[in-house]
Ligand SMILES: [Zn+2]
C-alpha cells in the first residue's frame with residue numbers, strides 16, 4: 174500500500190490529518206480542484222501550486238477519449254504529461270458514463286456507451302477502468318461503480334448496489350494484479366497507485382450500511398461515499414453521509430464525491446469527511462459566479478460596473494490583491510479569456526482557504542458550535 | 551512634454567535608446583503587446599510583468615464602446631482600471647473605425663459609424679478621439695488620422711493625406727488644450743499624456759515625405775508611420791519605411807504601426823524604427839500558431855501529439871520550461887482555455903526576447919550584416 178493516513182487531532186466528529194501519497198503529502202480535510210482533461214480549466218499549473226493545491230482530480234472518461242490513456246502512459250503518465258507533480262486522484266469513469274443516458278447500455282460485464290465527442294462506440298468494464306487509471310498513473314484510483322440515479326426505488330437501489338459490489342471485487346482483483354504497471358519513473362521505487370472503494374445504496378440507510386460493511390471486508394486503503402449530489406435535497410445528502418460514516422474505518426480516509434458549496438464542504442468536514450471534490454468553484458467562475466466571505470455574487474451584474482473594491486475584501490488571493498470588481502465585470506461583459514482565469518483563481522483560493530481555516534480550527538480543537546473564526550458562508 | 555528619449559548607441563541605422571514616459575522607462579527598440587479591451591488576451595497582468603513588458607497598447611475604439619471612456623476616467627484611468635502600472639499607448643480609434651467599411655461615413659468633421667457590437671450610431675472627430683484618449687490617460691496618444699486603403703490611386707491618397715494633416719492639426723490643438731485633464735493621481739505632478747503624429751500618404755514616396763515634413767513642423771514628441779500592413783507586399787512596406795524615416799527627426803521616437811512577423815520587426819528596428827506593435831503573436835497563439843527560433847509551427851498538428859520537447863528548445867519562458875508540445879497540442883485539441891494562456895505567454899516571450907537580443911546587439915554595436923547572435927527567424 175502506498176498511502177499512509179495519520180489523524181493528528183479530532184474536534185467533535187471532525188478529523189485533522191495528513192494523507193501521504195506517492196506524489197504529495199496532503200493535509201486533510203482537503204478540497205480537490207477538478208482538472209477534467211488534464212487541466213484545471215484556465216489555470217496554469219504554477220498558479221495552482223501558488224494557491225496551495227496539493228491534490229487535483231482527473232476524469233478517466235474524458236482522458237480515455239482524449240488524448241487517450243495509452244498516449245498518456247507513453248508520455249510518462251498524467252503527472253508528467255500535464256506537468257503537475259503533486260498528487261492526482263482519478264475517478265472511475267462510471268459517473269460520466271452513466272450521465273450519457275441515451276448513449277449507454279449496462280450489463281453484468283460493464284457499460285457499452287457512445288462517446289459524447291464523436292458518437293464512437295466504447296466499452297468500460299471494471300477491469301478496463303482499472304487499466305485506464307493505472308495507465309494514467311494517478312495516486313488514487315476509484316473502483317468502477319454504478320452511480321444509482323435519483324430517485325430510485327428500493328428494489329432498483331438494491332439491484333444497482335449489488336452490481337456495484339460485484340464490480341468493486343472485480344476492480345480490486347484486477348487493480349491489485351496490475352498496479353505495478355503504473356508509468357512512474359524510478360523515483361517511486363515499489364510505490365503504486367491506491368484503489369478506493371465506493372459506497373452506493375441510493376437514499377436507503379440499510380443499503381448504505383451494507384455497502385460500507387461489504388467494502389470494508391474487501392479492505393481498501395480509503396473509502397468514498399458516491400451517488401450523492403444527484404438531485405436529492407441537501408438534508409438527505411447530509412443524512413446519508415451521517416448514517417454511512419460510522420460504518421467506515423476511523424483510521425482510513427473518507428471521501429464524499431462531487432460536493433459542494435462552501436458551507437457544505439465545511440459541514441461535511443466537521444462530520445468527519447476527509448476529502449471532497451467538485452466542479453462548482455471552477456465551473457461557476459467561468460459563468461461569473463463568485464464565492465466570497467460575504468456570500469455569492471454574480472460579477473456580471475451591472476451594479477459592479479464601477480465597484481472599485483476587490484471580489485472579496487477578506488480574501489488575500491492574487492486576484493483580490495490586484496483587480497477590482499469593476500475590471501472583472503468588464504472582462505466578463507467583453508467575453509475576455511482573462512475573465513475565466515481570474516475568476517477561477519479567486520474561487521479556488523476561496524475554497525482552499527476555507528479548508529485551511531477549517532483545518533486550523535480542527536487543529537486548535539475548537540468545537541464546531543463555538544464562536545467560529547470561519548467567515549459566514 | 552512628459553516624454554524624454556535618449557539614444558545610447560547606434561549601429562548602422564539602428565538605434566538603442568530609452569524612452570521615459572510618465573508610467574515607465576521603456577528600452578527601445580520595443581515591441582508593444584496589444585491589449586485591445588484593457589487585457590492582453592488571456593494573460594494576467596503579473597505574468598505580463600514577468601515577461602518584461604514595459605508598455606502595452608490599448609484600443610480607443612473598443613474601450614470607448616465598452617466599458618466606455620467616461621467609466622474608465624471615473625475609475626482613475628486605464629492604468630488603474632486594469633491594474634497595469636507600466637506604460638500604455640492608445641491608438642486613435644481611426645484604424646478600427648475605417649475597418650468598419652459598410653458602417654461608416656467620412657466627412658471633413660470626422661467619421662460617423664455604427665458599433666460592431668450593437669449597431670448603435672457613433673461619431674469620432676479628432677477632438678473626440680483626443681477626449682477619449684485623455685480620459686483613458688494613456689502615456690502616448692495618437693493623432694486621429696485616416697488610414698488610407700490599399701490600393702489607392704495618387705489622387706485618392708493625396709486627398710486622404712490632406713484630410714489626415716488637417717485632422718493632425720485639430721488633434722494637436724485639442725490635445726494640448728485638454729491634456730491636463732488626464733485622470734492620473736497626485737503621483738504624476740505636472741505630467742501629461744504625449745501625442746504622436748501619424749504619417750500617411752499611401753504608397754507614394756513624395757506624399758510620405760510631405761506628410762513627414764508637415765507633421766514635423768507641427769512638432770510632436772514622436773512620430774508614427776501608419777497606413778502600412780494594409781495588404782501591400784512586404785517589399786513595399788520596407789520601401790515606404792526606408793523612404794519615410796529620413797524625414798523624421800533623429801532625436802525623437804519613431805513608431806511603425808501594426809507590424810509584424812518576428813523577422814520583420816527585427817528588420818525595421820535595424821532600419822531605425824524604435825517602436826512597433828502587432829496583434830500577431832497574441833492572435834496567432836489563440837489559433838495554435840507558435841513562433842520559435844526554428845520558425846513557425848502549428849501546435850494543433852498531429853505530429854506533435856507525442857512530442858515531449860518544449861515549443862522552442864531555445865526559449866527560456868515559463869511555458870517552454872514546464873510544458874511539452876504534446877501537452878499543448880492536447881490543450882488545443884480539447885479546446886481548453888489554458889491553451890490560449892500558455893500559447894500566448896510563449897509567443898509574447900519570443901517576441902520580447904527577440905527584441906531584447908536585438909537591443910543587446912545594437913548596444914554592442916554589432917553590424918547588421920555580421921554573424922548575428924539572433925536565432926534564424
Ligand atoms: Zn480572492
Ligand SMILES: [Zn+2]
Nearest residue numbers: 865867870896
Ligand atoms: Zn517559450
